Amino acid sequence: MIELRNLSKSFVTADGPVDALRHVNLTINNGDIYGIIGMSGAGKSTLVRCINMLERPTEGSVLLDGRDLGTLSTAELRDVRRRVTMIFQGFNLLMQRTCLQNIMLPLKLAGVKKEQAVARAREMLEIVGLPDKENAYPAQLSGGQQQRIAIARALATNPDVLLCDEATSALDPKTTHAILGLIREINQKLGITVIVITHQMSVVQEICNRVAILENGAVVEEGEVAEVFANPKAEATKNLVYPEMADANVALGDKHGQRVRIIFNGAIAANEPLIAKMAMEAGIAASILGASTRAVGDRAYGYILLEIPGGPDELAKAVNFLRQTPDVTVQVQVDYARKEVEA
Amino acid sequence: MNQFARAFQPESLLEAWNVIREDFAFATWETLYATLLATFCAILIGLPLGMLLVAGDEKGICPMPRLLMKVLNVVINLLRSVPFIILMVMVIPLTRVIVGTSVGTLASVVPLVIAAFPFIARLVEGSLREVNPNIIETAQAMGATPMQILLRVMLPEAVPSLITNFTLAITTIMGYTAMSGAVGGGGLGMIAITYGYNRYRYAVLYASVIVLVILVQVIQSFGTWLATKSDKRLKK
Numbered sequence: 001m002i003e004l005r006n007l008s009k010s011f012v013t014a015d016g017p018v019d020a021l022r023h024v025n026l027t028i029n030n031g032d033i034y035g036i037i038g039m040s041g042a043g044k045s046t047l048v049r050c051i052n053m054l055e056r057p058t059e060g061s062v063l064l065d066g067r068d069l070g071t072l073s074t075a076e077l078r079d080v081r082r083r084v085t086m087i088f089q090g091f092n093l094l095m096q097r098t099c100l101q102n103i104m105l106p107l108k109l110a111g112v113k114k115e116q117a118v119a120r121a122r123e124m125l126e127i128v129g130l131p132d133k134e135n136a137y138p139a140q141l142s143g144g145q146q147q148r149i150a151i152a153r154a155l156a157t158n159p160d161v162l163l164c165d166e167a168t169s170a171l172d173p174k175t176t177h178a179i180l181g182l183i184r185e186i187n188q189k190l191g192i193t194v195i196v197i198t199h200q201m202s203v204v205q206e207i208c209n210r211v212a213i214l215e216n217g218a219v220v221e222e223g224e225v226a227e228v229f230a231n232p233k234a235e236a237t238k239n240l241v242y243p244e245m246a247d248a249n250v251a252l253g254d255k256h257g258q259r260v261r262i263i264f265n266g267a268i269a270a271n272e273p274l275i276a277k278m279a280m281e282a283g284i285a286a287s288i289l290g291a292s293t294r295a296v297g298d299r300a301y302g303y304i305l306l307e308i309p310g311g312p313d314e315l316a317k318a319v320n321f322l323r324q325t326p327d328v329t330v331q332v333q334v335d336y337a338r339k340e341v342e343a
Numbered sequence: 344m345n346q347f348a349r350a351f352q353p354e355s356l357l358e359a360w361n362v363i364r365e366d367f368a369f370a371t372w373e374t375l376y377a378t379l380l381a382t383f384c385a386i387l388i389g390l391p392l393g394m395l396l397v398a399g400d401e402k403g404i405c406p407m408p409r410l411l412m413k414v415l416n417v418v419i420n421l422l423r424s425v426p427f428i429i430l431m432v433m434v435i436p437l438t439r440v441i442v443g444t445s446v447g448t449l450a451s452v453v454p455l456v457i458a459a460f461p462f463i464a465r466l467v468e469g470s471l472r473e474v475n476p477n478i479i480e481t482a483q484a485m486g487a488t489p490m491q492i493l494l495r496v497m498l499p500e501a502v503p504s505l506i507t508n509f510t511l512a513i514t515t516i517m518g519y520t521a522m523s524g525a526v527g528g529g530g531l532g533m534i535a536i537t538y539g540y541n542r543y544r545y546a547v548l549y550a551s552v553i554v555l556v557i558l559v560q561v562i563q564s565f566g567t568w569l570a571t572k573s574d575k576r577l578k579k
Contacts (some may be wrong), residue, residue, distance in 0.1 A: 088344055109487045
């Protein structure tokens with residue numbers, strides 16, 4: 001279990017001190033795939049580097065199974081870093097060494113005998129599905145393959161925790177999917193706790209069970225992924241969950257009208273044609289201004305933004321109709337501005 | 344007829360040819376010997392010094408006291424700024440202590456090493472600073488000690504660049520050995536100066552220069568080939 005307690009980090013720059021992290025409190029349980037998401041500059045990378053003490057927190061503590069990492073000696077910290085390993089956006093493989101040598105590196109650093117290290121490295125190549133790349137150099141591999149080698153290297157010392165710092169951000173969607181699949185497999189088969197740093201909600205959605213949203217160095221929201229998706233509270237979360245929402249507001253800003261936002265909080269997806277039914281049964285021909293929905297498991301999350309023609313009566317009728325649908329929240333936007341009233 | 348034209352008359356050329364036949368093989372050997380021995384010793388001192396410059400830097404993997412780093416940098420810059428021919432004369436007492444004499448090829452190795460090791464330290468520093476800082480951070484995240492990072496990560500990653508820079512160092516030091524001919528060093532430089540400059544045997548001087556050019560070409564080509572061959576970033 002990893003506990004971050006009141007963690008703060010500030011850097012001294014030419015323009016004065018910058019607070020990269022502000023009083024972060026998080027608990028990551030064993031076996032979690034824990035997502036930490038935020039826009040660039042939110043402090044994600046600093047946060048993950050505090051977990052293995054690559055960055056020393058200015059304030060607060062990091063507890064690994066109850067042990068305060070800030071109090072450890074350099075030698076003890078090196079042992080911890082064999083149990084809490086890391087993969088990176090840029091893979092960071094040794095370019096002048098073969099894949100096998102790359103995977104053997106952390107073992108050699110730990111003083112493992114050569115034959116044992118070779119055997120272990122081969123085992124790792126098997127796990128990441130590249131047993132034939134033993135003597136290849138990183139430059140001969142694709143990005144996805146390089147990340148697999150990096151994962152093999154991170155797993156070589158048999159860690160308890162794997163930190164992924166934007167590990168899929170340099171990869172195309174298909175490769176991202178494959179790498180995330182591998183990470184999930186590692187989590188399930190080897191029981192390794194995974195912490196995923198990302199700016200992509202799709203990554204969190206695909207593999208994480210819990211998520212924390214970071215904005216300006218502070219955690220603005222935290223919880224089960226499904227819950228956070230269903231009912232994003234903080235503005236930063238909404239922007240991440242529905243990046244198109246803000247766009248819809250801006251694009252149609254000059255057009256006054258009555259708007260209704262239907263938010264799906266995990267409704268059983270595609271059960272009924274909601275908008276068509278509203279047209280037929282309530283006689284309201286709404287136009288769709290914007291929509292963003294996605295499936296998490298077999299449930300739908302997201303929103304549809306509708307414009308309701310007519311006056312307040314039609315609006316009330318539409319809202320009443322929509323609210324009959326289970327697992328759906330209906331919000332009325334009285335004005336085009338961000339001022340929203342819960343219906 | 345001036346002396347320059349006279350140097351290329353048939354009898355002068357014949358005389359030059361005799362010098363070439365009798366002395367050039369040994370002089371070439373002396374030049375190579377002084378160059379390689381000096382480079383080797385200079386690397387022995389310069390490589391660890393360059394590593395120290397990078398590791399001990401304020402933002403390095405093992406920051407050293409700032410005063411120490413400052414002193415190191417000043418000393419290196421001082422040595423680098425003394426012209427080689429002056430340095431040779433300045434270190435004559437030291438050369439006498441180490442070699443027993445200040446004349447001859449072996450004696451010239453002492454000033455060569457003193458001139459070359461700060462140069463090599465700077466080259467090594469440059470090569471190591473080129474290593475991707477993310478890879479160094481990765482090694483730190485693996486629990487590597489500063490020494491392990493230097494020896495197992497930074498040096499192996501810098502090998503192609505080090506080969507390129509050491510090649511540059513060898514060719515530069517070869518230029519210095521030729522200069523050492525002016526103040527008692529042996530080799531092709533000594534031949535060029537004693538025959539060409541002191542006795543107007545220009546044909547001998549040109550022949551020495553041609554041999555030096557060929558040596559530099561061969562060493563440079565080999566170094567470039569080796570650096571390219573060793574670089575695994577280039578897909579093959």
